Amino acid sequence: MILLTGVIITTLAIIYATEKSSNSVTDIILNNIPVFDVDWLFVYAPLFYWLVIIVYLVCHPNKLPFSLKTIGIFLIIRSIFMSLTHLGPSPDQLQIDVTGIFRVFTSGADLFFSGHAGLPFLMALLFWDNKYLRLFFIFSSIFLGAVVLLGHMHYSIDVFAAFFITYTIFHIAEKLFKKDRQIFMHGL
Secondary structure, three states: OHHHHHHHHHHHHHHHHHHOOOOOOOOOOHHHOOOOOOHHHHHHHHHHHHHHHHHHHHHOHHHHHHHHHHHHHHHHHHHHHHHHOOOOOOOOOOOOOOOHHHHHOOOOOOOOOOHHHHHHHHHHHHOOOOHHHHHHHHHHHHHHHHHHHHOOOOOHHHHHHHHHHHHHHHHHHHHHOHHHHHHHHHOO
16 A cells, blocks of 8 residues: 555656756766766666566565565655655756656656665665675666766766665664564564
8 A cells, every 4th residue: 555655646746846847957977978878778677677576575475565665655755855856857868758657657857866776775775684686786776876877867966865865764664664574574
């Protein structure tokens, strides 16, 4: 239920941020790198890491409740930030034709903070005790943070802040869902 609420609120926040999008701002990193065509990586790399998560959670169902609730909290908090901080996209932002279900997840104006950097980092925190998953998700987070910067699809503050905000979200989820966290860590 929390995950569904997060998806709905995210959709509404994206609509709001798109409608209220203001001016773009300068950015020390974006001002000093050219725009790269990373649209394929922007769309399909997250699908790959979500496939890894789904397969792992299907094989470890005791980890599902805490994972889904934590992702839901992440989406809700990110939606709040999107609604409060709706800068216009970088003027030279790579334009990606986002249609169908992908339109629910991005509009180009849903900038602060980066879900591409934040969600894989959240997965690294969730699966910290599994060395291979932790490394995979940390790499995914850094890689996708670089992708959105190279395509000028996020400002640098969107990417760098994602790590700090996501760390806090993880600890909020641990406090809110103590029982689910225990099951996640130790089984039933």
